[in-house]
Amino acid sequence: MYRCSKERMSEKIKTFSQFGDAGHGGITRYTLSPEDIQARKEFQKRMEAIGAIIEVDDVANMYATLPGSDPHAKRIVMGSHSDSVKNGGNYDGILGVLSAMEVLETVAEQNIPHKHPLTAMIWTNEEGSLYPPAMMVSGIVCYDYLPEAIRGKFQYENMLKSKSVLDSTGTFGAALEKSGYKGDKKYRLNPEQYQCMFEIHIEQGPILEDAGNDIGVVDCVLGMFNYRLRFYGQTVHAGTFPMPKRKDALFAAAQAICDLHKKIDALGYPELVYTTGEIVCHPCVHTCVPDYVDFCIDVRHEKPQVLDSVLSIVKSCAEKEWAGCRCEVERMWNRDTVYWDKTLVGYVKEAAEEAQISHQYVHSGAGHDAQFVAYMLPTTMIFVQSKGGLSHCEPEYSSPEHCAEGATVLLNAVLKADAD
Amino acid sequence: MYRCSKERMSEKIKTFSQFGDAGHGGITRYTLSPEDIQARKEFQKRMEAIGAIIEVDDVANMYATLPGSDPHAKRIVMGSHSDSVKNGGNYDGILGVLSAMEVLETVAEQNIPHKHPLTAMIWTNEEGSLYPPAMMVSGIVCYDYLPEAIRGKFQYENMLKSKSVLDSTGTFGAALEKSGYKGDKKYRLNPEQYQCMFEIHIEQGPILEDAGNDIGVVDCVLGMFNYRLRFYGQTVHAGTFPMPKRKDALFAAAQAICDLHKKIDALGYPELVYTTGEIVCHPCVHTCVPDYVDFCIDVRHEKPQVLDSVLSIVKSCAEKEWAGCRCEVERMWNRDTVYWDKTLVGYVKEAAEEAQISHQYVHSGAGHDAQFVAYMLPTTMIFVQSKGGLSHCEPEYSSPEHCAEGATVLLNAVLKADAD
Numbered sequence: 056m057y058r059c060s061k062e063r064m065s066e067k068i069k070t071f072s073q074f075g076d077a078g079h080g081g082i083t084r085y086t087l088s089p090e091d092i093q094a095r096k097e098f099q100k101r102m103e104a105i106g107a108i109i110e111v112d113d114v115a116n117m118y119a120t121l122p123g124s125d126p127h128a129k130r131i132v133m134g135s136h137s138d139s140v141k142n143g144g145n146y147d148g149i150l151g152v153l154s155a156m157e158v159l160e161t162v163a164e165q166n167i168p169h170k171h172p173l174t175a176m177i178w179t180n181e182e183g184s185l186y187p188p189a190m191m192v193s194g195i196v197c198y199d200y201l202p203e204a205i206r207g208k209f210q211y212e213n214m215l216k217s218k219s220v221l222d223s224t225g226t227f228g229a230a231l232e233k234s235g236y237k238g239d240k241k242y243r244l245n246p247e248q249y250q251c252m253f254e255i256h257i258e259q260g261p262i263l264e265d266a267g268n269d270i271g272v273v274d275c276v277l278g279m280f281n282y283r284l285r286f287y288g289q290t291v292h293a294g295t296f297p298m299p300k301r302k303d304a305l306f307a308a309a310q311a312i313c314d315l316h317k318k319i320d321a322l323g324y325p326e327l328v329y330t331t332g333e334i335v336c337h338p339c340v341h342t343c344v345p346d347y348v349d350f351c352i353d354v355r356h357e358k359p360q361v362l363d364s365v366l367s368i369v370k371s372c373a374e375k376e377w378a379g380c381r382c383e384v385e386r387m388w389n390r391d392t393v394y395w396d397k398t399l400v401g402y403v404k405e406a407a408e409e410a411q412i413s414h415q416y417v418h419s420g421a422g423h424d425a426q427f428v429a430y431m432l433p434t435t436m437i438f439v440q441s442k443g444g445l446s447h448c449e450p451e452y453s454s455p456e457h458c459a460e461g462a463t464v465l466l467n468a469v470l471k472a473d474a475d
Numbered sequence: 476m477y478r479c480s481k482e483r484m485s486e487k488i489k490t491f492s493q494f495g496d497a498g499h500g501g502i503t504r505y506t507l508s509p510e511d512i513q514a515r516k517e518f519q520k521r522m523e524a525i526g527a528i529i530e531v532d533d534v535a536n537m538y539a540t541l542p543g544s545d546p547h548a549k550r551i552v553m554g555s556h557s558d559s560v561k562n563g564g565n566y567d568g569i570l571g572v573l574s575a576m577e578v579l580e581t582v583a584e585q586n587i588p589h590k591h592p593l594t595a596m597i598w599t600n601e602e603g604s605l606y607p608p609a610m611m612v613s614g615i616v617c618y619d620y621l622p623e624a625i626r627g628k629f630q631y632e633n634m635l636k637s638k639s640v641l642d643s644t645g646t647f648g649a650a651l652e653k654s655g656y657k658g659d660k661k662y663r664l665n666p667e668q669y670q671c672m673f674e675i676h677i678e679q680g681p682i683l684e685d686a687g688n689d690i691g692v693v694d695c696v697l698g699m700f701n702y703r704l705r706f707y708g709q710t711v712h713a714g715t716f717p718m719p720k721r722k723d724a725l726f727a728a729a730q731a732i733c734d735l736h737k738k739i740d741a742l743g744y745p746e747l748v749y750t751t752g753e754i755v756c757h758p759c760v761h762t763c764v765p766d767y768v769d770f771c772i773d774v775r776h777e778k779p780q781v782l783d784s785v786l787s788i789v790k791s792c793a794e795k796e797w798a799g800c801r802c803e804v805e806r807m808w809n810r811d812t813v814y815w816d817k818t819l820v821g822y823v824k825e826a827a828e829e830a831q832i833s834h835q836y837v838h839s840g841a842g843h844d845a846q847f848v849a850y851m852l853p854t855t856m857i858f859v860q861s862k863g864g865l866s867h868c869e870p871e872y873s874s875p876e877h878c879a880e881g882a883t884v885l886l887n888a889v890l891k892a893d894a895d
Contacts, residue, residue: 260717279714290867290868291864291866292867293773294842295678295680296680296748297745298740298748300864303750305751309732309751312725313726328716332713332725332761332762334756340753342773422714444716445711447710
């Protein structure tokens with residue numbers, strides 16, 4: 056049983072929070088931006104200082120590796136992403152990088168014997184804030200291993216053309232060329248050289264905090280689907296058109312949102328989450344009855360049969376008129392539940408037990424790079440308690456104690472995997 | 476009893492529909508655009524051809540005047556606007572200009588005796604499509620006569636700075652300078668020179684069509700209010716945050732829209748119209764629970780007590796939480812019902828009766844330049860049946876028969892006013 060250093064973790068969090076500091080407690084650090092490159096340089100400097108070898112692949116992923124005692128053993132990789140959303144917090148993504156660095160620093164400092172090379176990794180463009188989609192680069196790297204349904208989205212050539220949402224002329228490919236971080240494809244994460252992967256992430260939910268547990272032993276990433284509901288009405292003048300003849304697409308959508316809540320809640324699945332986060336209204340003018348509204352519904356649960364029962368409610372919306380409007384329901388995407396490698400999950404649990412760190416099993420509701428890696432390598436995740444469950448916002452916070460505990464669990468779980 | 480020419484009206488509608496023709500049955504003719512200037516030139520050419528004198532004021536309103544037999548009599552003005560919304564139809568606004576032209580052409584052709592000078596007028600920027608707000612220029616011209624509550628919005632100097640919604644550098648003032656239609660302030664419509672005003676407009680509603688009447692004798696512009704309802708929730712991750720702890724601002728807004736419909740409909744006022752046409756959602760991302768949503772409600776009815784009873788329902792939304800979200804209700808603007816001049820309304824009705832054109836009293840639900848003029852001069856409006864009640868869209872249509880009937884009613888009502 057080894058322990059990581061709370062002081063060192065704390066200092067790293069503080070230092071990396073400066074790269075993209077937005078001035079009120081959080082950061083904006085888009086992938087391959089000057090701020091992201093500051094973080095990458097700091098990563099390289101610190102990892103080289105402890106004798107790690109740096110490699111960069113062709114999609115700017117960075118790998119810092121400490122050699123192990125067995126020249127034939129495969130690498131064990133730990134990591135997460137260094138980019139953030141706009142006005143995000145100081146933990147989402149980067150905590151997984153800092154924890155991997157902390158593990159390597161602890162191993163180097165305490166001279167901890169290990170057979171396998173140990174790698175700390177930075178994933179490029181997980182958030183997709185500037186160049187959609189999210190998890191772009193893990194999608195590219197794991198492409199050959201992905202299920203057919205997911206694959207179509209992540210073809211390398213198309214991804215390079217992904218347009219910046221800020222600069223209409225910029226693409227991900229252009230940013231990559233310009234960054235100086237377009238390395239060699241041969242360094243990409245691959246199953247010949249790598250044995251398994253661990254990713255630490257903040258929980259982004261309140262379950263650990265509510266239960267009073269510091270660490271989450273993650274067992275899966277929840278299955279989900281995203282559907283779009285479209286309502287077709289008629290634009291008429293707000294002041295002149297009698298109510299009974301109207302076909303109001305916004306009223307239709309409002310009714311459908313309320314109806315979906317009523318019917319889905321009636322299913323009675325306490326762990327089910329569903330969200331109507333995005334709405335589009337046309338023409339969206341105060342003097343016009345809207346002729347078109349759509350919204351999306353994102354639904355997540357571990358069990359396919361639960362998702363199926365919600366899906367049939369969603370689909371049934373198209374079977375009737377809403378406020379005189381026709382409704383269409385369209386699948387945008389979905390994924391099955393991805394279960395982490397049982398052996399690795401076991402190592403994480405044992406490590407937490409041995410270190411007497413309070414913990415529990417949790418599911419991941421959000422997607423992470425690790426979920427694509429899981430199709431290629433044995434993979435698992437560790438969650439660190441999030442204050443108030445907040446994330447993707449400036450008040451995002453995990454205490455130095457919990458962050459150091461996360462690194463300690465990671466270190467000891469990695470050493471268990473190293474003993475295989 | 477004189478009659479206008481269906482053929483001549485029809486030809487004018489066809490000709491003016493070319494100025495801004497969008498290629499699929501309608502027009503886009505922003506104020507002072509090259510297309511609008513084509514329409515203005517055609518207006519000037521045709522009016523000069525019958526001996527009318529052209530004047531242009533400092534906000535590009537155009538006046539074409541045929542002198543009357545009494546050198547001391549004030550002018551009687553007829554007109555509407557030449558601009559359209561984006562992808563609008565061939566009737567909204569321009570029909571009022573063409574009808575005024577038709578009246579002058581009929582008077583000239585048939586040598587109809589008249590005491591008062593008769594003026595056909597083009598109003599600038601009624602739609603406010605490019606430079607908000609709507610009815611900008613009638614607001615400027617009638618400024619000194621407007622009620623205090625409306626006045627604030629239409630100060631000349633501010634209006635000149637109104638920004639183009641298409642071109643971030645352009646203002647209404649710059650467009651005016653560039654257009655060549657910035658004339659002399661002394662020509663503005665004013666009560667010293669003008670006796671009264673008539674405006675023909677398409678109905679923009681289905682009441683005349685449903686009743687089988689060709690012409691609407693308009694008695695008022697409905698009073699209205701516009702309020703904004705704002706809902707404050709919390710952004711959390713769609714995949715990780717348990718349902719019972721959420722504060723979903725879009726679900727809150729959807730519930731409020733449904734509740735407003737239920738409660739307002741229960742009041743049982745058949746002539747009441749209300750519209751939630753505009754909605755804003757933040758951050759409007761499929762993986763986030765929205766933390767802020769607002770929508771507007773536009774409510775119109777003739778009677779203040781009816782508006783008051785709806786307003787108390789709208790205001791009561793702020794008294795409770797919706798899906799865990801706080802609600803704020805804010806007044807954006809309101810207006811009292813504007814009644815047209817009773818004498819002029821009577822002339823319109825008599826003119827329709829004498830010409831044996833089917834007609835009925837109607838209210839105007841929409842706003843028009845005439846409603847600001849009504850604070851300065853005796854004013855009234857005539858509506859022409861709209862097919863399907865559609866307007867502000869390409870299928871907008873009124874038949875040549877109905878348009879010619881409208882001009883006939885206008886001509887004979889004007890001659891009654893001339894006899895005063």
